[in-house]
Amino acid sequence: MNKAAKEKTINLLFILPAVALFSIFSLYPIIRTVQLSFYKWDGIATTMQFVGLLQYKDIIFHNPAFWKSMANAAYVTTLALTFQNGLALLLALLVSREIRGENIYRTIFFLPPVLSGIVVGLIWKWIYDGNYGILNHFLTGVGLSHFTNFAWLAEIKTSLTAVAVVHMWKGFGYGFIILLAGLQTIPKELYEAAKVDGADSWQQFKHITVPSMIPVFTVVAILTILGSMQIFDLLYSMTQGGPAGHTHVPITRIYQFMGNGEFGYSTAMSVIFGCLLLAVSFIQIEVSRRMNK
Amino acid sequence: MNDARLKNNLVNILTHVILIVIALSCVFPVFWMFSSSLKTQEEIFTKMNLLPEHWNWANYAIAWMKADFGKYFLNSLIYTFAGVFGVVFISSLAAYGFARLEMWGKNIFFYLLISTLLIPIPGVFVPLYLLLKKMGLLDTRTGLILCYISGGLAFGIFLLRSFFEDLPKEIEEAARIDGASKFGVYWRIALPLARPALATLVIFNCLSIWNEFLLALVILQDTAKMPIQRGLMVFQGTHITDYPLLMAGLTIATIPVLIVYLLMQKHIIKGIASGALKG
Numbered sequence: 028m029n030k031a032a033k034e035k036t037i038n039l040l041f042i043l044p045a046v047a048l049f050s051i052f053s054l055y056p057i058i059r060t061v062q063l064s065f066y067k068w069d070g071i072a073t074t075m076q077f078v079g080l081l082q083y084k085d086i087i088f089h090n091p092a093f094w095k096s097m098a099n100a101a102y103v104t105t106l107a108l109t110f111q112n113g114l115a116l117l118l119a120l121l122v123s124r125e126i127r128g129e130n131i132y133r134t135i136f137f138l139p140p141v142l143s144g145i146v147v148g149l150i151w152k153w154i155y156d157g158n159y160g161i162l163n164h165f166l167t168g169v170g171l172s173h174f175t176n177f178a179w180l181a182e183i184k185t186s187l188t189a190v191a192v193v194h195m196w197k198g199f200g201y202g203f204i205i206l207l208a209g210l211q212t213i214p215k216e217l218y219e220a221a222k223v224d225g226a227d228s229w230q231q232f233k234h235i236t237v238p239s240m241i242p243v244f245t246v247v248a249i250l251t252i253l254g255s256m257q258i259f260d261l262l263y264s265m266t267q268g269g270p271a272g273h274t275h276v277p278i279t280r281i282y283q284f285m286g287n288g289e290f291g292y293s294t295a296m297s298v299i300f301g302c303l304l305l306a307v308s309f310i311q312i313e314v315s316r317r318m319n320k
Numbered sequence: 321m322n323d324a325r326l327k328n329n330l331v332n333i334l335t336h337v338i339l340i341v342i343a344l345s346c347v348f349p350v351f352w353m354f355s356s357s358l359k360t361q362e363e364i365f366t367k368m369n370l371l372p373e374h375w376n377w378a379n380y381a382i383a384w385m386k387a388d389f390g391k392y393f394l395n396s397l398i399y400t401f402a403g404v405f406g407v408v409f410i411s412s413l414a415a416y417g418f419a420r421l422e423m424w425g426k427n428i429f430f431y432l433l434i435s436t437l438l439i440p441i442p443g444v445f446v447p448l449y450l451l452l453k454k455m456g457l458l459d460t461r462t463g464l465i466l467c468y469i470s471g472g473l474a475f476g477i478f479l480l481r482s483f484f485e486d487l488p489k490e491i492e493e494a495a496r497i498d499g500a501s502k503f504g505v506y507w508r509i510a511l512p513l514a515r516p517a518l519a520t521l522v523i524f525n526c527l528s529i530w531n532e533f534l535l536a537l538v539i540l541q542d543t544a545k546m547p548i549q550r551g552l553m554v555f556q557g558t559h560i561t562d563y564p565l566l567m568a569g570l571t572i573a574t575i576p577v578l579i580v581y582l583l584m585q586k587h588i589i590k591g592i593a594s595g596a597l598k599g
Contacts, residue, residue, distance in 0.1 A: 034420075034502070035421065035423060037502045038417045038420050038423075038502075039417065039423075040417075041413045041414060041416055041417030041502075041506070042413075042417040042418060042421070044410045044414070045410050045411060045413070045473050045477060046414070048410065048466065048469060048470045048473060049433060049470055049473050049474070051451070051470070052448070052466060052470035053436055053444075053470050053471070053473075053474075054432070054436075055447075056447035056448050056451060057436075057441055057444065057447075059447035059450070060446065060447050063446075063447065063450075070450060070453075114342070117338075118342060121335045121338060121339060122339070124335065126332070126335060126336070126339075128336075128339075132339050132343060133589060134582075134585050134589075135343040135346050135347060136342070136343065136346060137581075137585070137588070137589055137592075138346050138347070138350070139346055141577055141581045141588070142531075142574060142577060143530070143531035143533070143549055143573065143574075143577070144531065144533060145531075145552055145573075146353075146549075146552070146570050146573055146574055147349075149552060149556060149566065150350070150352065150353045150567075150570060151349065153352075153353075153356065153566075153567070154349060154352065159364065159563075161352060196345070196346075200346070201592070204592050204593050205592065205593055205596045205597065207593070208593030208594070208596075208597055209597060243597065246596050246597070247596075250596065253440050257440065259533075259534055260533045260534065260549075263533070263537075263553075264552075264553065264556075277442065277443075278442060278443065281442070281443040281446065282445075282534075282537075282538075285445075285446045285449070285538075290446060293443065293446050294443065294446050294447065297441075297442055297443025297446065300442050300443065301439075301440055301441060301442050301443070304440040305439060305440065308440070
């Protein structure tokens with residue numbers, strides 16, 4: 028073997044473990060998801076029944092529970108896109124004014140994102156507790172006594188919003204860090220020039236900050252959408268889809284159908300859900316590209 | 321002039337008031353968890369004091385020994401160490417290979433790898449479950465660890481490849497002439513130079529594997545093998561009203577995260593910001 032060929036073989040050997048692991052545990056499952064979605068299969072029987080697009084048809088036209096779970100995730104996502112990202116932007120703007128204690132604020136705001144979803148969910152479940160939770164104790168203390176014994180997570184009206192609030196509490200620090208980093212890359216000379224031209228802070232925000240930040244807004248929006256639509260740990264630890272199935276999201280439904288042994292059906296759900304997520308990301312990127320022109 | 325200064329001061333005060341209120345809301349739930357973990361059952365159901373009357377450190381001994389949190393904690397340590405070691409070793413080896421390999425088509429696989437970072441793949445746990453079942457790895461530590469390693473490869477290779485490509489090849493060539501093997505060059509020269517990137521990789525994988533729940537839920541049934549995130553849900557399901565012990569368990573699960581975060585926060589925050597802005 029000549030030297031170059033030997034080099035090539037060694038390099039390939041270096042790559043081999045990663046290629047093997049990735050192919051078996053990441054690539055193959057993706058292909059398998061699409062394949063299984065055309066079959067009715069309980070995971071045990073030796074033969075799988077080919078049903079074509081039947082399961083897709085059933086999910087799209089005859090499964091209101093799945094669409095309800097999608098609507099729930101969309102509700103959490105909408106709240107996150109507006110309130111969570113609005114808060115993140117406000118805080119980033121405040122901190123970027125070169126104030127004292129910038130590092131301390133940054134450290135504290137990024138604390139919730141590094142905690143585990145299960146830990147955060149269980150702490151807040153305790154805070155929300157109808158009888159012994161500190162939230163109701165606090166609300167009663169400030170005079171809102173009709174919240175005594177109000178079980179936030181067990182009431183159909185409030186449960187999903189209560190989970191969404193925790194989701195936003197856990198997530199805003201992430202957007203904050205990215206937005207702040209984005210703001211700090213805008214050249215200061217732009218603002219100084221605008222000031223010389225007599226622009227007030229609102230005009231500076233509108234004509235300098237917003238246009239320079241559009242790519243960053245897009246990144247934050249996409250991360251928020253993907254993270255919120257695929258919410259699972261928090262929900263699982265706080266409501267497990269309850270009360271009476273009212274807080275189910277797509278991932279909990281997929282998990283549920285898998286648990287019932289409907290492997291083909293649950294993978295068809297995954298494919299539909301995955302395609303919708305991909306479509307949303309593409310639209311986002313396209314829209315921001317047009318706005319940038 | 322005085323008016324402008326006054327206005328400026330007011331804006332500054334208002335800024336800090338908003339920031340402090342939000343900061344307190346971030347810290348309070350964590351504080352409340354810790355404070356509740358030191359109270360007695362009775363105190364928790366009858367009083368709302370911010371700090372416990374007596375600091376019942378014994379709760380932690382009970383949580384660690386009798387409520388099995390010690391066992392779950394050690395399992396989490398095993399998964400995190402094995403997972404992080406696997407990700408770092410296998411992805412740095414592959415990234416080095418990619419950076420030095422000259423071959424038609426090598427980028428196809430690379431882009432396939434990277435695309436899984438960008439394309440959302442919800443519900444991939446279903447085929448993973450079936451795969452592990454077929455391989456006889458369901459409900460095993462090996463099965464879970466292999467999933468964690470494979471899940472971290474794309475990010476690891478992406479992060480390290482550009483780093484290795486930027487390393488000057490002259491040092492390596494000199495070492496080869498001196499008789500070092502290819503693996504020797506990777507191990508003794510390339511890897512130590514990549515230390516900053518490796519640190520990022522270690523930190524992010526530590527946090528994500530330690531906090532992971534869904535795969536542990538799908539793959540493991542045996543409580544003896546469960547990591548702490550699953551153990552918390554098991555405890556919560558069976559001892560629904562034992563809040564002090566649950567809070568002690570939550571604190572035990574959080575302390576390693578807090579330590580890593582507080583020691584490495586600059587690294588973490590920089591990594592998040594630059595990663596998102598580049599992508």
